[in-house]
Amino acid sequence: MKKVSMGASDLTVSRIAWGCMRLSQDRQQALRSIHAALDAGITLVDHADVYQRGQAEATFSAVWTEAPHLRQQIVLQSKCGIRSAGDPGPDTPARYDHSYRHILDAVEGSLRRLKTEYLDILLLHRPDALVEPEEVARAFAELHAAGKVRWFGVSNHTPGQIRLLRRWVEQPLIANQLQLSLLHTNMIDEGIWMNRNDLPAPSRGEGTLDFCRLHDITVQAWSPLAGGQLGGRPSSMPNALLQGAATLVAEMAADKGVSPEAILIAWVLRHPAGTVPIIGTMNPQRIAATCRADEVELTREEWYRLYEAGRGVRVP
Ligand SMILES: NC(=O)c1ccc[n+]([C@@H]2O[C@H](COP(=O)([O-])OP(=O)(O)OC[C@H]3O[C@@H](n4cnc5c(N)ncnc54)[C@H](OP(=O)(O)O)[C@@H]3O)[C@@H](O)[C@H]2O)c1
Numbered sequence: 001m002k003k004v005s006m007g008a009s010d011l012t013v014s015r016i017a018w019g020c021m022r023l024s025q026d027r028q029q030a031l032r033s034i035h036a037a038l039d040a041g042i043t044l045v046d047h048a049d050v051y052q053r054g055q056a057e058a059t060f061s062a063v064w065t066e067a068p069h070l071r072q073q074i075v076l077q078s079k080c081g082i083r084s085a086g087d088p089g090p091d092t093p094a095r096y097d098h099s100y101r102h103i104l105d106a107v108e109g110s111l112r113r114l115k116t117e118y119l120d121i122l123l124l125h126r127p128d129a130l131v132e133p134e135e136v137a138r139a140f141a142e143l144h145a146a147g148k149v150r151w152f153g154v155s156n157h158t159p160g161q162i163r164l165l166r167r168w169v170e171q172p173l174i175a176n177q178l179q180l181s182l183l184h185t186n187m188i189d190e191g192i193w194m195n196r197n198d199l200p201a202p203s204r205g206e207g208t209l210d211f212c213r214l215h216d217i218t219v220q221a222w223s224p225l226a227g228g229q230l231g232g233r234p235s236s237m238p239n240a241l242l243q244g245a246a247t248l249v250a251e252m253a254a255d256k257g258v259s260p261e262a263i264l265i266a267w268v269l270r271h272p273a274g275t276v277p278i279i280g281t282m283n284p285q286r287i288a289a290t291c292r293a294d295e296v297e298l299t300r301e302e303w304y305r306l307y308e309a310g311r312g313v314r315v316p
Contacts, residue, residue, distance in 0.1 A: 013276065023059055083095050162217070180219070231261075
């Protein structure tokens with residue numbers, strides 16, 4: 001698989017990454033998924049402390065137990081900052097927490113569950129309305145100095161929120177993980193429907209894609225297979241749109257001799273922002289088939305045809 005560099009870091013990673021949000025709690029099944037991802041050439045693996053309440057990280061660590069040398073080959077990323085309802089007391093509400101204390105505690109928890117001494121990348125999972133950037137800066141500086149986290153980034157952050165952090169945080173923010181797929185195109189729509197009143201859906205991305213390109217922040221696309229909605233998984237989108245998009249994707253897949261999932265990922269990869277899709281399939285066959293996106297080159301015309309099908313409207 002082709003490699004890309006991650007933002008302004010010295011990290012080189014597979015251009016398709018793999019996310020562990022849905023990792024099986026069955027050790028053998030989890031190991032089959034992990035090895036399928038590694039065999040497909042994936043080197044960037046995404047976690048979060050909250051995935052399956054920490055169990056995803058804990059189960060993943062089985063891979064080192066059987067093959068310790070893999071730690072050097074995998075670029076390990078985790079996220080912190082989401083605190084679930086019921087933690088710690090039954091009445092505690094869900095909230096975001098970018099305080100110094102929580103960031104440090106969360107990273108300690110991830111390192112313990114992942115059975116590793118360092119994370120290659122730590123992302124702030126979702127913007128915290130009560131963020132105090134000085135605290136984030138202090139936490140990041142300590143984690144970096146202690147060798148516990150090599151690089152830092154954010155997820156679901158707007159340009160304004162990133163600017164605020166950058167004013168205090170000394171380490172470069174190298175990635176912004178955002179939702180992007182053929183069925184979730186808000187960040188692209190806002191550029192195409194610029195200054196028009198007929199934007200097909202509300203978008204408050206504030207130029208995030210262009211901002212990240214300008215500032216050496218790699219966009220990582222979460223749910224790039226749209227959670228399997230084109231493959232029959234539950235969807236709130238209109239049936240006609242799903243069917244139209246699925247038909248076009250299937251036709252292109254047949255034409256290029258790859259799976260529909262490979263076309264969805266090739267569509268994300270075709271954007272010159274250098275976005276790294278984080279696929280979330282746990283099915284070993286689907287992982288292999290999806291990663292063949294690396295071989296697919298979509299033309300400008302194919303990209304736009306797919307975009308219109310996913311949007312269900314013509315470009316203006
Ligand atoms: N930063 C954030 O806020 C955020 C939010 C969500 C996710 N993420 C990250 O992004 C990663 C990927 O998210 P995701 O899992 O939602 O991404 P995804 O790759 O879009 O969706 C994967 C899901 O779709 C199913 N699927 C895909 N193609 C299918 C088909 N043709 N037919 C039936 N089912 C199909 C998969 O099932 P199988 O396993 O059976 O193939 C799996 O359940 C996560 O693991 C996590 O690391 C980040």
